[in-house]
Amino acid sequence: MNSSSVGKKRSNSLGALAALVLALSSPLAAENEDGSLSGTSVRIYGGHVLDEDAAGKEDLDSILVDPGDGWMADVAASDPTGVVSPASTGYSYDDGTPEAFTRITGAHEQEYAQRFRLPRAGIVTSVTACFGRQQDDDNPDVAFIFVFYRDSGGRPGSPLAAYSATVSGLARGKGTCGVINRGDVTSQRLDGGDVWLGVQWPNWSGKGFAEDRNGPGGTRNFWRYRSASQSPWSSWNTETVATAYFIRLGVDHEATTPPPAEDCTPTTTLLRFDGDYEVSMCYRTPDGQVGQAKSGIWASAESGLLWFFSRDNAEVLVKVLDGCSHNGYRWVFVAPVTTLEFNLLVTAPDGTTWRHGNVQGVTASTRSDTRAFRCSQ
Ligand SMILES: [Ca+2]
Numbered sequence: 001m002n003s004s005s006v007g008k009k010r011s012n013s014l015g016a017l018a019a020l021v022l023a024l025s026s027p028l029a030a031e032n033e034d035g036s037l038s039g040t041s042v043r044i045y046g047g048h049v050l051d052e053d054a055a056g057k058e059d060l061d062s063i064l065v066d067p068g069d070g071w072m073a074d075v076a077a078s079d080p081t082g083v084v085s086p087a088s089t090g091y092s093y094d095d096g097t098p099e100a101f102t103r104i105t106g107a108h109e110q111e112y113a114q115r116f117r118l119p120r121a122g123i124v125t126s127v128t129a130c131f132g133r134q135q136d137d138d139n140p141d142v143a144f145i146f147v148f149y150r151d152s153g154g155r156p157g158s159p160l161a162a163y164s165a166t167v168s169g170l171a172r173g174k175g176t177c178g179v180i181n182r183g184d185v186t187s188q189r190l191d192g193g194d195v196w197l198g199v200q201w202p203n204w205s206g207k208g209f210a211e212d213r214n215g216p217g218g219t220r221n222f223w224r225y226r227s228a229s230q231s232p233w234s235s236w237n238t239e240t241v242a243t244a245y246f247i248r249l250g251v252d253h254e255a256t257t258p259p260p261a262e263d264c265t266p267t268t269t270l271l272r273f274d275g276d277y278e279v280s281m282c283y284r285t286p287d288g289q290v291g292q293a294k295s296g297i298w299a300s301a302e303s304g305l306l307w308f309f310s311r312d313n314a315e316v317l318v319k320v321l322d323g324c325s326h327n328g329y330r331w332v333f334v335a336p337v338t339t340l341e342f343n344l345l346v347t348a349p350d351g352t353t354w355r356h357g358n359v360q361g362v363t364a365s366t367r368s369d370t371r372a373f374r375c376s377q
Pocket of ligand 1 (some may be wrong): 097099212214
């Protein structure tokens with residue numbers, strides 16, 4: 001078994017990195033693995049494998065990394081086949097440039113998993129996984145499986161769903177990302193909160209997985225392995241070298257907003273906040289009566305209350321905050337306290353709208369959107 005130092009090779013010769021397209025099969029059945037099976041113990045220190053009988057991460061140094069060429073910028077997606085994504089959010093915890101490609105020494109197969117923290121439920125729009133092919137590797141393809149796991153006490157728990165994919169056309173000696181947005185994957189619904197996304201790939205493929213070692217991620221990664229195809233998986237090992245894996249997740253949160261209430265059109269500007277962001281809202285009662293919400297209880301330059309039937313009975317708190325200096329967006333927060341169907345619109349000066357709604361008879365959900373309007377609007 002061979003271990004290597006954490007040294008990085010760099011080159012300025014990298015051109016555009018190929019973007020990839022994947023194809024392939026239908027979802028696999030989720031496996032009944034809870035990650036609690038234990039295998040060989042692992043000891044790693046400073047990136048060196050100390051115990052030759054155990055597995056540890058090794059760098060694949062024949063894959064060159066150029067931190068200056070916008071490594072991830074060249075990644076493109078294959079043709080979308082699923083959800084239209086007006087409010088798709090891309091989650092990544094890497095800094096865009098990998099420092100290394102790694103795999104597990106002596107493993108038959110390994111899995112790297114990363115946590116994603118979703119503010120609310122949504123539909124997957126894409127999964128990105130970035131592999132490296134060594135200079136002496138004659139196979140440009142890698143087949144892999146990616147698995148969504150529920151969170152279990154800050155680790156990957158029971159699997160939600162698993163999919164197989166193949167990245168083809170990896171460039172020799174370089175890193176390449178595959179973006180998976182097949183129709184089956186883009187039907188995957190995720191709850192809000194923590195979800196884990198693991199990538200399993202065969203060690204005998206020779207491929208390494210891209211790691212970020214100087215980025216803003218951290219404390220959200222685990223890896224495990226198995227020594228033969230039928231062997232149990234090891235327990236999850238806490239990542240100690242990488243700050244993030246190059247596993248990215250696109251989620252369409254807008255897709256979970258209830259559809260517009262029928263025959264209910266907001267027609268009246270009720271609140272006008274800083275920046276000329278206007279709030280309008282209508283509601284619909286169970287017997288079909290439609291009305292416009294009303295203001296006048298209390299409002300400031302960036303938040304206010306709305307009521308339906310009695311001015312003493314506030315139904316909704318709305319806020320539009322200037323988050324431009326934080327992330328380049330205006331933020332919209334809505335806290336309804338009603339079970340009625342409604343349509344609530346926030347309208348930007350350029351006419352762009354942001355909507356929230358509710359299904360009749362259901363306790364309405366709060367919504368906190370820190371990417372509601374770009375600040376150029
Ligand atoms: Ca980096």
